[in-house]
Amino acid sequence: MSQAVLNQPEGEDVSKRIFITFSVMLATIMQALDTTIANVALPHMQGAMGATQDQISWVLTSYIVASAIAMPLTGFVAARIGRKRLFIYSVIGFTIASALCGAAQSLDQIIMFRLLQGIFGASLVPLSQSILLDTYPKEQHGSAMALWGIGVMVGPILGPSLGGWLTEYYNWRWVFYINIPFGALAWFGIAAYVKETSIEADRKFDLFGFTLIAVAIGSLQLFLDRGESQNWYSSMEIIIETGLAALAMYMFAIHMFTAKKPFLDPAMFADRNFVVGITVGFMMGVVLLATMALLPPFMQSLMGYPVLDVGFLLTPRGFGTMAGMMIVGRLARRVDLRYLMVVGTLLMIFSLWEMTLFTAEVSSWDIIRTGVVQGLGLGLVFVPLSTMAFSTLAPKYRTEGTALYSLIRNIGSSIGISVVTTYLAHRVQINHAAFSEYITPFSHPLHMAAEKGMYDISTQVGLLSIDAEVNRQAAILGYLQDYRLMMFVCVVMLPLIFLLKRTKS
CATH class of the missing domain: 4.10.860 (DNA Excision Repair, Uvrb; Chain A)
Structure with a gap:
């Protein structure tokens, strides 16, 4: 651990912690926003670039793959050139790459610049977590992780609504240009206040x-x-x-x-809290972005909400997450963190169970309420998990460990999105086949609907209308079955919490 920060007079120490926290939080929010902010702008990019659906998807794929490959390098590069220097290079590189993405004139250019964004952005989240853990004394790690978690968790949640607003009222290029002021402020604060770590010049690659x-x-x-x-x-x-x-x-x-x-020291995996932490973090990643991937299409395609309204209805989920993290920051030194994680997981299970009861007529208030409860649960789990996962890990493994922790969580998010998307398509087909069995010439409810003028079963148009309604109901049930799957993931996660060893501040 860097002792230079901890050995200063208390007043100066506190003021420097504030500036360091502000600076690394800016970098964290900047990177976390970019994981989702570009998603809503893809149709506009597709039109501007004259690309197909498959081609424009590489704008997201290139960023995700480059970030995943570069992230494990964080520990080694930080050891060789210094953590502060790597952080500064990453912030500058990410900011320049963002500006280039906004200025791109062709699909090839934007994919190449997104690759650069992913490479430079890969280190930002693990380095910010590592720096905050070293900046704050151990008894304040819970509060520090609450601040850090706001950027990591709220960024992806607010990304779609912010991206939709920028795209609607300005231009899709602004989803990238918005990173420039964040990057400039983060660079200044890091250069001025963050202390450099020792360099391991003899470390082999x-x-x-x-x-x-x-x-x-x-x-x-x-x-x-x-x-x-x-x-x-x-x-x-x-x-x-x-x-x-x-x-x-x-x-x-x-x-x-x-x-x-x-490349990775296996001694890290001898620490039980770290291993359990990355396992639960993986499952958290599955639930966090998979649920966010399901709600917008459910609300747009089945409930008829415009994209801006979807963003506004999902935003309170982020406020719930922030509230949960603030509660943890207050209680971290008074309550066993595992109990807070249990409460948070139960809240997530409850909100997902309520979502399995949704219909196409569900009210806006129900969407907001379940989102806030789920966000509150995420906040109560994420911060204690980030604290306990590193509470017993040797400081020399901290930068490497934070990189691996972020990587595993990101892989969990990717797997979660793929699983729920595939499961949805599979369940819609099964549900459609099951519902179609009841659409027969002898169906009494069908004849009652026809008598009331809802459908004309004697014409092709009427039969197509019935098929469209069957498709709609099959899709609704498919989404509800996906929410139930996410609920079961949280249920499996619950007993793993008690494998974490309690640590005293």
Whole structure:
């Protein structure tokens, strides 16, 4: 741990902590926003670039894959050139790449600049977490992680509404230009107040180990991101990506435990809290973005909400998350953090159970209320988890550990989105077949509906109307079954919390 920050007079120490917190929070929010803010602008980019649906999806895929591959490098590069220097380079690179994305004139350009964005942005979240853990004394880690968690959790939640507003009233390019003032302020604060760490000039780079993990992560991300569009295992591309991911990960695991100087030190995994922390973090990632991926299309396609209204109705979820994190910040030193996580998980289970009862006529208030409850639960889980996962981990593993923690959570989010999307398509087909069995010439409810003038079963138009309604009801039930799946993920997560060892401040 960097002792220079902790050994200063208290007044000066507190003021520097405020500036450091503000600076790294800006960098965290900037990167977290970019995980979702560009999604709503894709149709506008597609029109401006003259691209197909499959081509424009690479704007998201390139960023996700580049970020996933570069993130494991954070620990090694920080050790070789210094954590502060890496943070500054990352902020400057990310800001410049954002400006270039906004100015891009072709699809090839924006994909290339998004790759750069992903590479430079990969280090921002783990470095910000590591710096805050070192800046604050151990008894204040809960409060520090509450502040850090606001950026990590609220950024992706507010991204779609902010992106929709910027796209609607300005231009899709502003979803990238908005990063420029954030980046400039973050660079100034980091350069002025963050202390540099010691440099390990003799640390060797495990090229073979990094190549294996890069191939595994890159193949996995491509598999998850493109699987649905390529119809999964009917595509040779998906089969190859699955094989590469499995083989490379298997070889990396063997290499990590047998090499003298592996890319990731296996000693990290001897810490129980860290291992349980990244496991629960993976499941949190699944629930966090998968639920966010389901609600907008449910509200737009089945309830008829315009995109801006969808963003505004989802925003209170972020306020619930912020409230949960503030509660944790207040109670972190008074209450066993595991109890807060249990309460948060129960709130998430309750809100997801309520969502399984949604209909196409569900009120705006019910959407807001369940979102706030779910956000509150996420806040009560995320901050204690981020604190306890590193509470017993040796400080020398902190930068590497935070990078791995963020990576596993991001992979969980990617898997969650792919699973719910595929499961939805599968369940809609099954539900449609099940409902169609009741649409027969002998169906009494169908004849009653026809007598009331709702459908004309004697014409082709009437039959098409009935089929459209069957499709709609099958889709509604499919979404509800997806919410139930997310609820079961939270139920499985609940007992894992008690595997965490309680630590005293």
